[in-house]
Every structure is written in C-alpha cells, then in structure tokens.
Amino acid sequence: MKSDKKNIRHLSLPAIQEYFNTIGEKPFRAKQVYEWLWLKHAGSFEAMTNLSKTLRSSLEEHFTLPALKIDATQHSEDGTIKNRFRLHDGHLVEGVLIPTESRQTACVSSQVGCSLSCKFCATGFMDRKRNLDFDEIYDEVALLNQQSLESSGKKLTNIVYMGMGEPLLNYKNVLQSIERITAADGLAMSPKRITVSTAGVAKMIKQLGDDQVRFNLALSLHAANDKKRSEIMPINETNNLQGLIEALNYFYKATQSQISFEYILFRDFNDSQKDADELIKIYRQVPADLINIIEYNPIDRARFQKPDEEAVEKFMQYLGKHRVNARLRRSRGKDIDAACGQLANKG
Template sequence: METAQLLTQKPPKKINLKGLWIEDLERLLRELGEKRYRARQLASWIYAKGATEFDQMTDFPKKLRKKLSQIASIDSIKLVKKQVSPKDFSEKYLFELSDGEKIETVLMREGKRVTVCLSTQVGCPLGCTFCATGKMGFKRNLTTGEIVDQILALRRERITHLVLMGMGEPLLNYDNVLKALRIINHELGLSFAGKAITLSTAGIPPMIRKLAEENLRIGLAISLNAPTDEKRDQLMPINRKYPLKELIASVRYFKQRVKRRVTFEYVLIKEINDFKKDAQTLSQLLQGLPCKINLIPYNRVPDLPYQRSSEEKILAFRDYLYPRCPVVTLRLSKGEDILAACGQLRTQS
C-alpha cells in the first residue's frame, strides 16, 4: 500500500463498552483470551463505579488494560447546557450524543426524593397533539449506553427514583430499553430496585404484555389523558391502532403478573378532557382495576393551541374521582418555567 494511502486510512473504530452487558463483555474478553470472571469486574467498573478510563481499573493487570484500550473505549454523552428552575429547583440537562443529536433529561427534587426523568428516543414517532416532543417528530432510538449514561452523568446527585418518561416512547425502543433496565437494576450495574423505577407509555398493548413477562418488577404508568376512544383518538393518534379496550386489558394483565399497582397519568386540558362527564366515564373505565390516577394540569407548550384547565375545574375533577377511585393524586408539575415539565421536552438549542 502507498504511504499516502496509509496516512489517509482511518484507524479501526473502537468498541464503545457503555451499553454492553455481562454476556457481551464475556464474549469480548473471550476473544482477547481472558477469563470469564473479568466480564463481571469490567461491568462493575463501568456502571457501578462509573469508570471512564481503563487505567482506573486497578485490579486489572496492566497488560489487560492496554489490550482493552487498544480496541475499546468508554464513551460518554456530552453535557451542553443545564438549566435550573428558580421556582422549584428542578434541573433540565441538554446532552449531545456522538452523532450530534440532542436529548433532554430532567432531575426533580422533593425532600429526600431525587427523581430523574430519562429520555429513550430522539424525538417521538407518536405525535400526541398536546406534546412538544411529539411535535419534533422522530429522529432515532437511543442506544442502551445513551439511556444508562443519562444516569451516570448525574450520579453525584444521589438519585433515588427513575422514570422513563422523557422524550420518546420507551416501548417502541424495547430491546435497548430492556437491556438498559437490566443494567440499571443489577447489583453490578446501577443497583436501582424495581420499585424505584417507573416506565411510562402512551399504550402499546403487545409490548405491555411482553414487559409483564420480563421479571423486572418495575412500575408501569399509562399516559391516558382521555376516557373515551373518541377523545383519545384526537389527543393520542396511537389510540386509533390500540383502542382503550385493548389497552386496559393489557394493563390488567400487567397488574396480574407483576402485582404492582399501575398509575394512569391524566393531563387536564381546558375544555378538552376536563368535564364532569369525563371524570364519570374515567371512573367507570377503571372500575375494579387497582390503580392510581395522577392528575396533571396541562403545561403550556409554545405554538400549541391547548390551555390548562381552571383551578376550579381541576379540583372538581379530582373531587369527583376520589373516593370513587382508590388513589387520586394531583401532581403539580415541576420545572414548568424552564419547559422541563411533562410534555414540554423539545431540544431547541
């Protein structure tokens, strides 16, 4: 080969280990002629201890560290911007991914509870008409590493809870999300108990049933937002494919298998879904299903025509539902002033 050709030849791309789990690492180490147990050590260094350089792995012989650094890397997403709400101190982080795409991650504080809201896709393909992310359209799925890295980037914050409720529909990125959940849940990974994790979905019944079989014991939240197919079709186009009857049947199945109370999120939008009749239909729809209803006053999204229900309507809606439904909470969204609240995430900068 000519010298000029050699000089312009790109070096082979290194394997990013972030996102690989024990079985993948075992395969890689086997190819390097290393013992199997090293994979568990390597996983623990990357996820539990948050190592970003092979030289930090002090219980690995120097030879192995060198071998690894020649073929692999531990890449991180890049923090571009952090905004803090002066009102409630919630924080919105803008991260840049290796291909230049951007995502947002939100951190909320409530006493000792620190919850991080993770994104799972760049944009979202479901196009809910009230949601800023839906308006962005869909760019791509996040990799397992990019999902987990949002937590690693904020690990100093003593996170207690995780919600998969940021940009994207987690169940449409099933394999990467599931692998991320296994890493997040495992003691060699990030050690979050299933009860500290909630996955929120717009409602993809076959995937809800699949998730119920995974033995993860995580919580499930359904972004419901309307009590009839007619109204839900308007707000959430996915309902035309999977109407309420099919969605609720899959939620019952999840409840039965996982034995955890499911949460229904209901965003209250002025004169769209906040009538007394809506509250009545909602309580009938969820009758006999042990669940929690979380009412969320709509958060403004620039360029969208919807408005928040009046306080009077919000309280009347809640008071009709409770005690007809066992647990009803009224969630005052955090981070509204920095557009970090539910349905407001959209990468602008």
C-alpha cells in the same frame, strides 16, 4: 467511515474475560474494567487509572466507549435541574432531576425525538431520529445520580421513563437498561422505584407481563373515551381503550406490579363532570393504584390551555367523592421547559 470497533459496554463480563484471556491478561483485570464501566461509570478508558497505560491503549485500539456527555444544564427556581445530553453521534436528548423533600427523581428519555405525534407534547412535534441504546439510558441515570449527590448529598430514589420518546417502542433497550440499573454491579436500584410510562402499546404491555417485569407501569391516558383520545393521541386509533384495558389486566395478572394512570387536564376538553365519570369507569376496570392528575404546561405549537384552579379543584373533589385515589401533580421546572410535555431540546 463506520468503525468496526465494538462498544465495550455491549459485552458481558464473560466476553470481556474471554478477550483478556486471548491477549494474555490476568482474568481479574476484566472484572476491574467491568467495574469501571458500570459501578464507577468511567467516561473513557483513560479514566481507568488502576490499569496500565499499555492496557488502556490496547482497549482504546480495540473498543469504543461512547459515553453520554452533559451538553447544557438549566436550574429552575423550584430546584428542578434540566440537562441536555449529547450522544456520541451528535444527537441530543433531555433528562431532568426533580428533587422534593422525600424524593430525588430522575426523568429519562428513551428515544431521540418521538414517532407518536401526541398533540399536546413538545417532543411529539419532533421526528424520531433513533432509539437510545441501553448503555446510553444507563448513562442518563448515572449522570443524574451524580448530579443529585452533588446538589443535595442524596442518591436518586426514583426513576421515571417519562422523558422523550415512547419506551415500549424501544422495548429491548429499555428492559436492558433497567436490568443494568437494578443489578448489584450497576446502580443497585430497586425495580419498585422505577416507573415506565407508555402512551399505550397494547401488544408490548402484554409482552411486559410475559417477561414478568418487576417495575411499575404508568399509562398516559389523557382522555377517557376513544373519540377524544384519538384526537390528541393518534396511537389510540390502533390501540384503543378496550384493548389497553385488557392489556393492563393481563400485565397485572402476570406481574402484580403497580399500575397508575396519567391524566393531563385540558380546559374545555377533558375537564367536565362527564369526562370525570368516563375516567372513573376506566379506573374501575383496571387494578390501578392511582390516577395522577397533571397540570397542563402550554407549549408553543399546541392549542390547549390549562383549566383554572376552580375547575381543577372541582374535578379532584368529584374523583375523591367517588373514592378514586387521585393525586394532583403540580408541574415542576416550568420556567426552564423541564415540565411534563415540554422536553424539546430547546437548551
């Protein structure tokens, strides 16, 4: 039976104050509750220790607090930590903490599964069950931040929406989660430290421009002509490269926010000089800061292979020779299926 109790985190501070007013509680109590929800990240009403037992029971009776829980954790040899999170309805998603000398990056999921069926991605072979609510995405970040503090004594420095799902197909919750993450009474993270990655939903990229967002945008490109891209990313059939180039330019003109490209190298598919030329051509048409060239991480159900080191080096040198700002992103957490394209709730 579905509960008619409201998720308390879906209420604004004024709405909580109004509720406290109706039950004859002092207004400052509402502020205490709000701090527990977002600043102190309480996982239950019971944890709100500066409230009376009676008030905690009353909140329990009238509201829900469906906090995310860590279901399983795996540690990679390179320091990467993968977490499987359990949602209140039993669904599972994954989030990854990626530590380097200069950064502590959280990679978070925005959907349970994914509807885009990209042919190289483990999540793409799963069905999309549902979108994550904004408070569930916030929970992922808060738990990864706590994990970062416990494992290294450092707070998160960066957040990437590059986990399971397509963020722009959960537009409202993703933007609301970023609003909470960047709020002074949330995690107070700078939006410039947040990157949302998309497989390319042109209409929603333009919407980001209209909404004047301040976070960075990454386009998962992976092939630089429509024929190849449609072969590995079915979304390209309705969001072709020309449409995406126009949308990215619209986004940049409206926000001046940083744009980058993600390009996974697949052996004998998109790693030739001709592919590099096509990539350069797209790079020249968009005010992109960077192309992240990504090592492919083979998965059981995909036919792709990783190019050998020589081919990767040759591709990178060719981009460099043509004054393209490209960086080779070595995969982290491969031994625990935590690397790019490997998230599939395998635990």
